[in-house]
Amino acid sequence: MPRLSLRELVALAEDVDLRGRGGAAFPFARKLNAVTDAAVRRDTRPVVLVNATEGEPASAKDKTLLARAPHLVLGGAALAAHALDASEIVIGATDGGAAERSLLSAIGEAGIVPTVRVVHLPERFITGEGGARVRGVNGETPIPPGRKVRAAQSGVDGLPTLLSYAETFAQLAVLAELGAAGFRAVGTPAEPGTVLLTVTGPDRRRTVVEAPAGLPLWEVLQHCGLNAGQGVMVGGYRGAWLAPDQAAAVAVSRQSMAEVGAALGAGIIVPLEEGTCPLGEVARVADYLATESAGQCGPCHMGLPAIARSFSSLAAGHAGAGALAAIRQGSGIVRGRGACHHSDGTTRFLLSALDVFSDDVAAHAAKGGCGRPVRGLLPVPGEVVQDSGGGD
Incomplete structure (x- = not known):
């Protein structure tokens, strides 16, 4: 990774309008500035916190990133940590299997300064909220605080904290390596670059694909051997459903999704196949x-x-x-x-x-019903799936 000053990193993120790869899509440059301001005001060094907890049952992109490309996540976190003069990098993770083994190996190979530590958090939907993640890292119950406190002001150990998703840091690393012009080579003028999507098919099979922003959603489904079925869920369980005709017309971008009342969110795509209620x-x-x-x-x-x-x-x-x-x-x-x-x-x-x-x-x-069974196609953690009668 190139070593960039805070000014250079902020300018690079602003140039391509790099956004957080979660539901809020918050501008990354604004986060950098907010953490810097808080650290200067308090005369302290901040912390970089990488959210790799997934949270959404239908998402697999964080585990895929950690298993297949952990150096991208670490590289982006190290870029931010160097620019902010952070005291440490903390990675919140839930998976103790191949993804975590890959991450730990990469940490050992990279020799990153400052210190990098991995904190285990429970894999719950509610853990995905920012305040819950911070509380979990701090050894508290990982649930949202009753009063909203921004991590940039008070996060890990009460310090100003740059909190963002694993994919956001990976995209930051790609941006730093390619430069703004290279990053803009794909995507749309308003939303350059690529997006990681988790697409769920039959039998809950999940496929993680990297798609240029602006690619028609139907092409993503076709690439995965799927169609819109009865409708397509986008953005996960905080997202929305698209009718088949909407799914045929919408593109993989924040703007296109917003135009039909949906949101790209964490990049979750689940077409509901025929034959279930x-x-x-x-x-x-x-x-x-x-x-x-x-x-x-x-x-x-x-x-x-x-x-x-x-x-x-x-x-x-x-x-x-x-x-x-x-x-x-x-x-x-x-x-x-x-x-x-x-x-x-x-x-x-x-x-x-x-x-x-x-x-x-x-x-x-x-x-009293539609006559179709409930096949349990939408993933629900801990559920034993059995076909039911669909109200018949």
């Missing part, structure tokens, strides 16, 4: 997301379980229009009222399913 599949995920609450505030602790129960009733063919009304009303009540964004992401995911699978909603509300 869409509402039953989504109801399983609703139950999972309700249990993944930190339990610290009413919207998550009480609101999400109630919404999940209503969704299960709708999927099972019970309560009909009443269950549908309860889902929409409950979603409106919890939205924007949680201590973190868990309730917002969950309700966006569920409401988009009601819109995309509206024919199935009507069949379940009027006839």
Whole structure:
């Protein structure tokens, strides 16, 4: 890796508008400046924290990066650490298998200064929130804090912390090696470079692909031997569903996804193949997301379980229009009222399913079901999958 000053690194990130490769897509240059300002104000050295915890059940890009290209992640983290004069690099990881062995080997080979340490965090959906990651690294329960505290102000050991995803640091390393012009050789003018996507196919088989920003989504699916099926989930369980015609027209970019009310998020793509009950599949995920609450505030602790129960009733063919009304009303009540964004992401995911699978909603509300089994195609951790009757 070339050694860049803070000014050079900020300018490089600004030149290509490098964004975090998570749901918020926060500008990386602004993070660098925020951490620098906090460190100068407090007269202390900051910390670089790499989030490689995955969190999303349908994602595999972090494990793939650590297993196949750990030097890219370490190289990007070292670039930032040198520019910030950071005291250490901390990598939050969940996998103790091949990915972690590869990472530890790479750390030994690289001889990076400052110190690099790996911290194990539980593989839970809620651990993916920034405050939860920081708390976990600090030896506390890895759940979101009740009060929002930005890592740039107070993160690892209370120090200003540059927190970003493993893919973000890998992209930073690629940017530093290629330069802005080389980085812009692929992608779109507004979103140069590539994006890592986790595409789930039949039998929950996950494929991680690197795609230029702006590539049509249908080409990604075709490359993986898939089609849009009944609809395509983008952005994971904080994301949204696309109808087949939307999936045929949208591109792999933040702008294109936003135009259809979706978000690229962490790059998760799951087409729902034919032969399974869409509402039953989504109801399983609703139950999972309700249990993944930190339990610290009413919207998550009480609101999400109630919404999940209503969704299960709708999927099972019970309560009909009443269950549908309860889902929409409950979603409106919890939205924007949680201590973190868990309730917002969950309700966006569920409401988009009601819109995309509206024919199935009507069949379940009027006839008690759609006649298809629930095959358990959407990954839910710890679940033993058995086909059920889909409300028949």
